[in-house]
Amino acid sequence: MNDDINHIPANTPDFQTELAEKLAELAPAAIADGKIDVEKLKELLDGDADESNERFGLFWPGKRRALRAAQQPTTATLKPDMENSKDWDTTKNVFIEGDNLEVLKVLQKHYHGKIKMIYIDPPYNTGKDFVYPDNFKEGLDTYLEWTKQVNDEGKKLSTNSESEGRYHSNWLNMMYPRLKLARNLLTNDGAIFISIDENEYVHLKRICDEIFGERNHAGTILWKKKSNGTSLGVIPTVHDYVLVYARDIVSDPIIGRPATTREVAETYSNPDDDPRGPWTTMDLGANHEGPWFEITNPTTGKVYTPAPGRYWVFNSAEVEKRIADGRIIFGKTGLAGPIQKKFLSERGEVRRAVDSWWDDVEKNSDGQKALAELMGHPKLIDHPKPVGLIRKILLSMLRSQESAIVLDFFAGSSTTAHAVMQLNAEDDGNRRHIQVQLPEPTPDKSESRKAGYATIADLSRERIRRAGEKIRQDFSEQLSQRDTPLDVGFRAYKLSDTNFTKWQVSSDTPANDLEQHLLELRESANDNATPVDLFVELLLKQGYSLTEDIGDASIAGLDLKTVLDADGDVAVLAYLDEYTKPTLDQLREIADSKPVRFVILEDCFQGDDELKTNLVQICKTNGIELWTA
Incomplete structure (x- = not known):
């Protein structure tokens, strides 16, 4: 059943874990027993890794702790x-x-x-x-x-x-x-x-x-x-x-900055009456690695290659296509090296x-x-x-x-x-x-x-x-x-601190204190938190923006919070009253409204695992994402 319930995380993303996950995707050979093997990673990087203890950079007291912050x-x-x-x-x-x-x-x-x-x-x-x-x-x-x-x-x-x-x-x-x-x-x-x-x-x-x-x-x-x-x-x-x-x-x-009308006119012109309108020229070379081949001027027969350390922007097939289409020309006289035509109509806003x-x-x-x-x-x-x-x-x-x-x-x-x-x-x-x-x-x-x-x-x-x-x-x-x-x-x-009491326990709390804290908990949400406070926090931790279209809904006698999508349909529906346990019939009516996502507080079930199991099946049948906090 747990596989069918999404649990809203208490924390923001753990960036160290995300980095490790990316490294695992890029270099799976560097992963051993679920951890990064630094020495293996150095081997894979070969000459790209700096083996020296001497480093170029700015160092100061507290830098490592600042990174951890x-x-x-x-x-x-x-x-x-x-x-x-x-x-x-x-x-x-x-x-x-x-x-x-x-x-x-x-x-x-x-x-x-x-x-x-x-x-x-x-x-x-x-x-x-x-x-x-x-x-x-x-x-x-x-x-x-x-x-x-x-x-x-x-x-x-x-x-x-x-x-x-x-x-x-x-x-x-x-x-x-x-x-x-x-x-x-x-x-x-x-x-x-x-x-x-x-x-x-x-x-x-x-x-x-x-x-x-x-x-x-x-x-x-x-x-x-x-x-x-x-x-x-x-x-x-x-x-x-x-x-x-x-x-x-x-x-x-x-x-x-945006170019003035005069500056645009000085840069773009149409000396050959090209039906695509005013144009200017741009280099066909690039300083990042790419295609390298010879281009022959069809009029003079002269052969051109990229300048030393540079490459062509396009491959040979694309170059031939653009020459035929008049998008690559050989200077305005046709007797020079290859160069691109850039049309004003395709540039949008011209900037300086x-x-x-x-x-x-x-x-x-x-x-x-x-x-x-x-x-x-x-x-x-x-x-x-x-x-x-x-x-x-x-x-x-x-x-x-x-x-x-x-x-x-x-x-x-x-x-x-x-x-x-x-x-x-x-x-x-x-x-x-x-x-x-x-x-x-x-x-x-x-x-x-x-x-x-x-x-x-x-x-x-x-x-x-x-x-x-x-x-x-x-x-x-x-x-x-x-x-x-x-x-x-x-x-x-x-x-502010989280509105959910169960999330306020820091990870370094001793086990005996933690057990006592859990025994003292009566509900998951802070009594001073409003439904909007709770809903906004849950939305943020699910990746929604700070400007969502938040509203209210009443279904089967229950008060719920909603987020509407751009078309006005219900994207999120949330039931956040942990003091009022919903009935199975009420949950069925909520599902009938077909929200994309339904959020409910864990304490709303008040320990009724059968009710939770039934809700999971209802959401699964209706194609609704079920989330709890």
Whole structure:
């Protein structure tokens, strides 16, 4: 019977196990007794494995533990925060309050490989910045402890000053696991943009080279953040860096700004009146390994081969076909070497390369001024990035017609959310955003505290609300022409421990304590958890998104939660009342509604194995996936 029941996992994926599984698929000969035989793996790799004890790379105290912090599964969940949400039922945007390390783990199940672009503006580690309080014990425990603002010794948890020791190491230990998890979320043609200054630029680039791969470094942008340098330093700086890494540079991520009409006309023309329209030329060679053969110019008889170290893009049969079709020509005169024709009609949006020096966008002072005007208070947060900077980054990466997801897990005042909404209003786009922000308390005497914002997360959510309304006003005429309304809402969530008591036991609990704990359990769900809290957690752990169409249903006198698919059909049906045992007839009526998946709490059976067995058979007969928690 157990084979017919799917059990919802308590934890997020175990990344160490996943890696071992992938290695087992790639190199089964390296598996012995269910474990990786490292020596055998070295033999299989032959000359590709480095036998030397000397390594090139960046090493610091705590690096191994930082890696384990990324790999450690979590039982954490995200609780819906309806009160702080805007347009909950219709929005596809998300704001999450919580430690971004744990949140990134929670996001892995559904959003793995689904985020097109990530922008982050992490703490620059200047000695005044807050650095997230990882101490390499259970991540969620660390976060819950931190929200009290002091640790077990009564020490305040706040900034990473140079007097603390291991100044750079503390910062790297924070960044390393977060970037490891972030990489998993990117699409193959996605990219991450990271703002930083000279204080940690060198270290950040080294760990990004390690995590994303050196070849995936698309470039580094220098953004002129102010007009005049300060008196600090021998050579005062007026710029910040934006490091850009592709998830997979071979997948040709779209990084570049949209070309103007004039630039398109300068690049594409139709001198031979080709019926396929304007075209430009492109090299027929590639620097990755591929076909190598001779191509003969049919007019001159001259033979051409790829340049040294390069290969042809196409095989010989495809080359002959494209020559016949006029897609490969021999120069515009027909007397040169082979070259491709690329038609404007087949290119979609034409883009230009991004320059590395940006002095044509707003500066830090503009960001500060704009935020003050929007919020009605001066200097609510230090150095907020200007919307113009993020807008240009978005334009350098995302086409307007894409429903791409943009993630910022160091949200700050949510400039990224503001920029996404504004650009969508400008170009009729449908980009979605996910913001993650720690509930970092605002200083006691700060302008933010005076304005009523107890935490940066509070300020961040309010900024999104106000920015959305301002955009609606500023672009009202243009927005009235849209096919779908501009999405300026967001679903708010808060990081919390699991809602299921049985999942709260840590794996290192001694056996005798565990037995006692199990004896004390009366039900599986937390009494304070609402049905929506329970349902959202179960959905997340099954791999559903944070913006599913959640609803209510009543069948045979039982209250259930639902998720509808794009066609309005029931994809998931869940019965979560562990205090009311359903009858067999009621379960039959639920099955008659033909959901794709039915979820029920184990405690709903109240020990009735016969009822469970009957439900298994009912679901099997009706082709319904049965899941329990």
